Amino acid sequence: MRLAFMGTPAFAVPSLAELVASGHEVVAVYSQPPKPRGRGMKLTPSPVQVFAETLGLPVFTPESMKAAEAIEAFRRLDLDAACVVAYGQILKPEVLEAPRLGCLNLHGSLLPRWRGAAPIQRAIMAGDAETGVQIMQMSAGLDEGPVLLSERLGISPRDTAASLSERMAHIGAGLWPRALAALERGGGQPVEQVGEPTYAKKITPAEARIDWTRPAAEVDAHIRGLSPFPGAWFEVEGEVGPVRIKALMSAVVEGSGAPGKVLDEALTIACGTDAIRLERVQRPGKAAQSAEDMLRGFAIPTGTTLPSSSEPPRGER
Template structure:
């Protein structure tokens, strides 16, 4: 399939790598704009952005996917589907409906327990014994839409966000 990938942190990189390895055509990668980092406050691309560049993929980093220009650019890609993993922006209906098959989100918790940002960290901090990941077809609400696949994981007492 012809796909767009939308993600930002380290958590999203394995999903992008898997899509590439599976033989799908990744037409574009969207990530948050580079941010100042370190003592020198050098603009640094996100982990997804950096990985996509090493793979030779085109990367888009709009400040907002709500602008008419960003939406038109996304539509012009004519993708079959968009895969979203911790992108960091809420997508408007025009974006969600642009791909032929829709937009699909991999969320790092079992919904609806931990919607929004940092669901893995929140599950650990709350002392949850289990968490998981879910893939959903995205709708307009935050972490809403029909859930298509779930995987449950036990949280070990020594787990950190990175190990989990």
Template sequence: MRLAFMGTPDFAVPSLAELIASGHEIVAVYSQPPRPKGRGQKLTPSPVHAFAEAMGLPVFTPESMKAPEAIETFKSLDLDAACVVAYGQILKAEVLDAPRLGCFNLHGSLLPRWRGAAPIQRAIMAGDRQTGAQIMRMSEGLDEGAIILSELMDIYADDTAASLGDRMAHVGAALWPRALAAIERGGFTETQQAGEPTYAKKITSAEARIDWTRPAAEVDAHIRGLSPFPGAWFEVEADGEPVRIKALMSALAEGQGTPGQVLDDALTIACGTGAVRLTRVQRPGKAAQPADEMLRGFPVPAGTVLDGSRRVEKAEPSERGPQG
């Protein structure tokens, strides 16, 4: 098939690699424009952009796919279909209708649960036990299109957004050849989404602050769902000044105390009920490291009360069943 691929982050690279390996003709790759990165703020292409160039594929990086010139260029490609994975731009009807067979998107949840920007993070934060990778036909509504193909996935007790996202990127990539073959021959049934939708809105820095008054299971899920980015965080006082520390990995632990109270010298923290032990952390300007390594040079002794116990917005509670 004659395809365009539209994607930006690392999550999308396995899908592009799978489409290339499957023998499809990738006539154009669309990605977000290069952005300043690092201390020198050098313009850096996205992971998809860099991979596509390494594969010798033409790359387009319009600031907006709503611009008339971008739409006309896309129409002129004479596509059979477009495959979209975390592109990061809204596509108008003119774009969605341009390919002969339509535009299709890989989404990281079991729709209509977790429509929106952060489905992987929200599923972990909500304590969901299952999620999935789905390829759907794109429509102008937010992740409202009919489902073409799905793959269920378990969420493990030690999953972070990074580990689940990496697994899902490869599971989802493997769906593309099957989905496109079915689309090309018309041998599939489009399944309309059913049930009440939930929304995976973008994570904010303020929301990432840990609320120690919540139960330990919710705090643990909050930490893992935001790891490694943007990173759940708390503050501890050092030399009279608050120091913001990211918690990147945790585990449920025994103990009770005032929410936010450090219960031992191994960074076990009391929550509203129960406790969590922080196992991987990151200080400002430092690399992420195991908590015991940080504590050797930056002790947080038992009895310390962390300044991170104010109430923050909760993710929607999990439900048992195929979507949670």
């Protein structure tokens, strides 16, 4: 089939690789424009752009797909379909209707649960036992289109947003050849979404702050759901003021005390009920490291009480 691929982050790269390997003709790759990154704020292309260019595929990075010239250029591609994976731009009806078979989107949840920007993070933060990847026919509404193909997978108690995202990216990539073949031969019958939708709103920095008054299981899910980005965080007093530390991995353990109290030298912290042990952390300007390694050079004494957020961060339900 004659395709365009639209995607931006690393999550989308396996899908592009699968489409090319399956023998489809990818005539255009769309991605978000390069962004300033790093200490030098150098313009850096997205992972999808980098990968597409290594394959010699033509890449387009319009600032907005709502612009008339961008829409007309897309129309002129004369596509059978467009495959969209975390592109990061809203597509107008004129774009969605331009390909012969429409635009398809790979979404990281079991719709209609977790429509929106952060479905993988929200599923972990909410304590969901399972999630999935689905290819849906795109419509004008936010993730409201009918589902063409779906694959379920469990969420383990040790999953982070990074580990779950990686699994979902590869499982989702494998759905594309089947979905496109079914669509082309007219055998694919998209199924309308059923049930009450929930929305995976974008994570805010304030929401990422840890609230130690919540039960340990919820705090642990909060930490894992935001790891590694943007990273759940807490503050502790340093030599020259508060230091913000990201918690990247944790485990629920036995323990009790006032919420936020450091219970031992292994960085076990009391929560509203039970406790968590921080396993992996990151200080400002430092690489991620084990809690044990951090404590060698940055002491958090037993008995220290870590402050909680005044507005408890909660996954949208």
